[in-house]
Amino acid sequence: MPIETEAPGGPAPLAPPRQAFIERSHQRSEALGLKRHEKCGLDPLIRSDLNLARERNHRLYTHAAPVMQLLYEQIVNTESMIVLTDAQGTILHAVGDDSFLARAHRVALAPGENWAEHAKGTNAIGTALFEEAPTLVHGGEHFMHANSFLTCSAAPIFDPRGNMLGVLDVTGDHRGYHQHTMGLVRMSARMIENHWLSDDYNNRLRLHFHSRPEFIGTLLEGILVVSPEGRLLGANRAALDQLGMSGAELRSRSLSSLFGTTPAAVYDHFRMPLSPPMQLCLPTGQSFFVSARFDWPSRPVVAGLRGRDDLGDVGDVADATPTRAAPMQEAAWGGDPAGRVADDAEAGGGLRFSGLQYLRTGDPQLETVIQKVRRVLDRGIPLLILGETGTGKELLARAVHHDSNRSRQPFVAVNCASIPESLIEAELFGYEEGAFTGARRKGAPGRLVQANGGTLFLDEIGDMPLPLQARLLRALQERSVTPLGSTKSIAVDIAVIGATHRNLRDMIAAQSFREDLYYRLNGLALRLPALRERTDLEAIVRRILQAERPQDPPELSPQVLAMFRRYSWPGNIRQLANVLRTAAVMSAGERFVTAAHLSDDFLEDIQRSIGGLTPAPGPAPLPAAFPAPAPLPPAWSAPEVAPAPPVAFAVAEPAAARTLGQAEIDMIRATLDAVGGNISLASKQLGISRNTIYRKLRWNPPGDA
The missing domain is CATH 3.30.450.40 (GAF domain)
Structure with a gap:
């Protein structure tokens, strides 16, 4: 026509x-x-x-x-x-x-x-x-x-x-x-x-590549997602175009068959900041420059250890500090449904995530929590984890699952506060085809069914809508689920762990939380202490820095350590981990983390809360919020833990050699020089935004006296 x-x-x-x-x-x-x-x-x-x-x-x-x-x-x-x-x-x-x-x-x-x-x-x-x-x-x-x-x-x-x-x-x-x-x-x-x-696979290895290195970081770059075993899980269209493959064909390949390398080799290459791109070849001989990304925006960190994000198969956490950097951890990438860590002969040893044992850092309150959990493990008793935001509730739940008889079955986490109220019922219980407008053509099973045989973690359970609480209670009592739009029930066998930062008893009194559901979830209530209440701050700091820079972990300067001890840490361990993650990058090549390596907003918060940044001559005494560790009761029989090396303070900070602002500017300039003036790459290396770099250098352009 x-x-x-x-x-x-x-x-x-x-x-x-x-x-x-x-x-x-x-x-x-x-x-x-x-x-x-x-x-x-x-x-x-x-x-x-x-x-x-x-x-x-x-x-x-x-x-x-x-x-x-x-x-x-x-x-x-x-x-x-x-x-x-x-x-x-x-x-x-x-x-x-x-x-x-x-x-x-x-x-x-x-x-x-x-x-x-x-x-x-x-x-x-x-x-x-x-x-x-x-x-x-x-x-x-x-x-x-x-x-x-x-x-x-x-x-x-x-x-x-x-x-x-x-x-x-x-x-x-x-x-x-x-x-x-x-x-x-x-x-x-x-x-x-x-x-x-990037959002779908933010806890997976992503390879950014192009035949010309200057195109890495642009829309022309290809991106491959790699599992810990080396399977290719996904790719963007630029990757498919450059490789000349369909998505299905690519997912049938492995990193080894495509590029002749392994995830461990990639990790080893990019272990240090400012590592140059790798050069890899297809079997046809076509060459690509490759950069790797390891983004863990929601890394659970408890006791200063990353929640099974980057630690491989190497001994027990209670053993001495590893002699070499740990390889990437499998379970955090979702590669092992059991949550176990597979052996990696090439990568070698360092630390092994071993469930509850992994969480021990010497804090008496946390030891009490762990001992309570061990006594009820695999007894069919539901757990309710209480604690402020950022204290590591999900990581404790994962540790419980890891040590339980259900460890080879799924661990399914549901954040009740992050799912829209109109969708949470469909997310939890699933739905049949045509159950509502916008439903998937073949329906969806729901989180309870996905967790069958394993553990269902209901985070922020206090934010669950009241009408849905009755249906959840019925499903837990009857051990069956009826998807939306269906008349058939599906039997489920799940262990339930709930968590909340709210006071559920107050909510019950206000009739915003069902009392019968509370007692169904509260077989054993466990309260995780806030960071300001713990006695293991230095151990946590030491292990976070070890995880961030495994080859040359820095130490806190006396001034920064004193500030950290006095600060209240409203964001708890999550906040501490974010602060140290930036500091570890900013202090690359240096032995000590100083105030110059901390972000501006954190320093301003410190000034507001503890009144200034006066350098301390040495470690300050612990305030009342950090009492000395109490002796453990005779009944407690934990294995011996090798003492961690003390934080060294052999080098004092310069007294008046340069201002804090000038130190920041010098660090930014040095990083820009190292990456050839690439603002985007420098912002990633420093952990600050490009706007911050522009603002810091606005009145101090490179080359000025």
Whole structure:
């Protein structure tokens, strides 16, 4: 059938492949019974259904929103709009020029409307969904004449396993068509995909590569996700393009068969800051430069040890300090359903995560908690872990699971505070196909069923909606689950561990938490002490720094140690770990962590809370909040723990050689020199934002006296 290839204002050239592309779509539109002269009436989802669709695609929007804003800044005042749809073609969000948004609304191009081909015929959104490829539809190429005043450029968005997530589209007046618009949309879609991949696999090894090293860190780089055993789990589209593989073909390969290396070798290469890219080759001889990322934004840290994030198979935590850096840990990457650590003959030894034993650092309160847990382990008694945010409740739950008879079955964690109230029931109990608008085609099993045979960890249980508490109680009592939209019950066998920072007894009195559920969860209540109440601050610090810089762990200067002892640590161990993570990078190559290596906001908080940064001549006495360790009762029979080496203070900090601000500037300049002036790479190495680097150097540009 003839296709109109030009509308007033200029053509969008139809190359033969694209002409066939559009013609196929027109044929599908006619087969669907659509008429070219139909009016595009408004038929949006009702508000509740649109809200549900948005909630179910909240993660997609979270990654897409900043990219959409950046893209809008490029096309502002061009009579255009940016549209985000879900995988069914329903418009979730739109931003654009107000005048054009009003024109688009007249043809139902607005949130809640569906623009799949079956609803609107040939259009960039619907055709991109059907063809699973970037699509340009210009002017009269639209099947419905009512849409011929539009030019639309759309690109599908995929997850790392190749599943369609939705579509990003730029639509504008056809008279303002620009050939570069499609390029902007495709790059923006790839940005969203890369953000999704990094978020999906933030606790996995990711290899960023390109045949030209200067393209690493750009949208042209390929990204591969690697399991601890070397399996390839996912990739972005740039990786598939460079390797010439499909996603399915790539996932059937291993790092060894693709590049002839192992995760342990990669980790060893990038162990130190500022390591240069690796150079790896395909079996065909094609060479790539490779950089590695190990992002652990939610690393659970208790007693100063990373929660099975980077420690390999090497002895017991109670043994002496390892003689060499530990390899990457398997269980934290989800590679071992048992949560066990597989032997790694190449990487060698250092530390082994051994459940509750791993958590011991000499604090009497924590030892009491561990002994209580050991007495009820595998006795069918539910645990309720209490404690402030950041004290390590999830890591304790994982340790309990690790030491239990269920360790070879799943550990499933659910944060009751992070799931929207309208979705938490579906997340917990699962749902059947068609149970509600936006439900997956084949339904979903739910977290309770996923945890069958293993352990279900209900974090922030105090934030669970009251109506759902009754259904959870019934499921725990009957040991069965009925998914939404189903009449069949599924038997489940799970150990339940709850956790909260709230006072559940007060909530019961306020009738916001069910008393019967409280007693169902509270077989044994365990309170984790806040960091300010513990006696093992120095041991925690020492082990965090050992984990961050295993080859040359720094020590705290006397001044910083004194500050740490006096500070109240409102964020507990999570806050301490974040502070030390930055300090370990900032102090690279130096023996001591000084105040110059701490972030500005933390120093300001210190000043507010303890009144200044006066250097201390030596270790300050422990305040009352840190009493000396009490002797353990005779009944307690823990294995001997080799004493950790004392923190050394052989080098005093310079008294007035340079100001704190100048020390920061010198460190930033040194890092910039080391990475060749690459601001993005320097910000990653230093653990600070690019804006902070610009701000710090604004009045002190390199080269000034």
